[in-house]
Amino acid sequence: MKTKISVILLFISLALLIIYGADVLSAQSTSADGKSSFLQLDHAVRGGVFGGGAVILSIIAFAISLRERSTLVAVLLFINGGLIIAGMMGLAAQDGASESSTLYGTTGLGILLIALGIAKVFITRKK
Secondary structure: OOOHHHHHHHHHHHHHHHHHHHHHHHHHOOOOOOOOOOOEEEOOHHHHHHHHHHHHHHHHHHHHHOHHHHHHHHHHHHHHHHHHHHHHHHHHHOOOOOOOHHHHHHHHHHHHHHHHHHHHHHHHHOO
């Protein structure tokens, strides 16, 4: 049961990241109030709600399934972390913003999710 809850949370997290990425990609022009694309949210709110929410859900899913065997949980953690890192690499390539603290912090969160996936693989292997 714990594994099913974790998988559901990770799929919700993946959906949040996909919606977030699609919104960023569709943001071609910014309106006068600083909002853009189909969600009509500014960058900080969009990142906090969709990106932060996805990371929090992923960490909760890892904690719930900590003692359970599940390679699917590990794979979904890898995918979520990889999406975050890929998004930040795309942002850095597009804007040339290599000194942004947001870039480093968010990439660190992606690395954290991948590290949790690696930990989950080792935990699953031991059982």
